[in-house]
Amino acid sequence: MNDLDKVISIDGLLNMLAKYNHKELHLHHTWRPDHETYFKKPDPLYWQAAMRRYHKENNGWNDIGQHVTLLPDGRFVTGRDFGRDPASIKGYNTKAFAVEMLGDFDIGRDPFDGPQKRSAILLARWFDKRGRYIRFHRESAAKTCPGSSINKYDFMKEVRDGDDKYAQPTLRRGSRGETVKALQDALNKLGYKAGEVDGIFGPKTESAVKAFQKANKLVQDGIVGPLTWAALDKAIKALKPDTGSVISRLTELENKTKQILSEIQNIKKSLSK
Ligand SMILES: [Zn+2]
Known part of the structure; x- marks a missing residue:
């Protein structure tokens, strides 16, 4: 059970996911609202409520389809209970985890970059490292979702070639080691x-x-x-290096300089002989 409509960071999300056993990750874009519409009213809970209402009233689902919505600022809003299958991709919903990335990522529309892309990559990396499949909606439906500007090959390359500093384990109260x-x-x-x-x-x-x-x-x-x-x-x-180590480095350089100067003097002496 997760709290309804809570805005969380990627760190908080990964911590929550550790308690579940989703077998694949589904990526979507909302298409509408796109970034421009969102930034006219940049209130995550307003849009989450609008999507939930649409999914229930228009699609006839009993809740919002996705588990989380990924905001342009890289944070997530929780949606459907993480323990329930999403209404995500027909035939692939069992034990899947579904993300709606807020924006229209078809070619020429919203840019897929910055903190939003970073969170998508970090989330996909978390699943990929656990051997879970990352599924773009369009792989299993006649759609461009999550947007024709996102090339899956390039995306997965970034997921797998990531900087090691992001590969640190998630730590929280009670962690040891x-x-x-x-x-x-x-x-x-x-x-x-x-x-x-x-x-x-x-x-x-x-x-x-x-x-x-x-x-x-x-x-x-x-x-x-x-x-x-x-x-x-x-x-x-x-962090600046501490003064002590700077002084000892200076002394070291000073001594080397003295040594070089005396060598120069010796060479000069030998030449003038
Ligand atoms: Zn989709």
């Missing part, structure tokens, strides 16, 4: 007090994660998924 240690160490280095680096994701680590998420404008759910990992990675790389 080496990756939790790496997380605690990174948070401590960045000045968020995650406590002892013990590999146990407890309340202290959780509040440090939430503080980090807040500072980085991420959803503050305390769950460390691909977006939080990527932000941590970026923050660690941006």
Whole structure:
């Protein structure tokens, strides 16, 4: 059972999905609303309610067809109960997980890029890594869905050739192990007090994660998924080296310079002989 019409991050979604056993991922685009229509009233819950109403009243379904809607900003809105089969692709609905990507991705219409594409790729990668099939609607229906501008070969290439930093496991309160240690160490280095680096994701680590998420404008759910990992990675790389190591490097360079100068003097001496 999932909460109805809740806006969640990709990290939150992957955490929820871990409790289910969907056998394939279905990708759709909403076509309507397209991005332009959405941004005239950028209220995810308004559009989710409109789609649910349409699916129930026009299509005669007993709920909205998709499990989640993927918004242009990369977040998701939960729809149908994750434990129920979607109304997605005829003949393939059993144990499938269905996503409607908000937009019209036919050639010449909305761009498929930015955070929305990133979330789609991360979600597909999660399924692909577990050996589950990624099905575009058009593979099994006479449609262009999820949009003729999205080439499946290129899409799957991005899903599989992804940057390793997104391949970190999703961590949350109760997680244990080496990756939790790496997380605690990174948070401590960045000045968020995650406590002892013990590999146990407890309340202290959780509040440090939430503080980090807040500072980085991420959803503050305390769950460390691909977006939080990527932000941590970026923050660690941006850390200035500490003064001590800079001074010892300068001393090292100073000594090398002295050595070179004395070699030059020796060569000059030998030439003037
Ligand atoms: Zn479709």
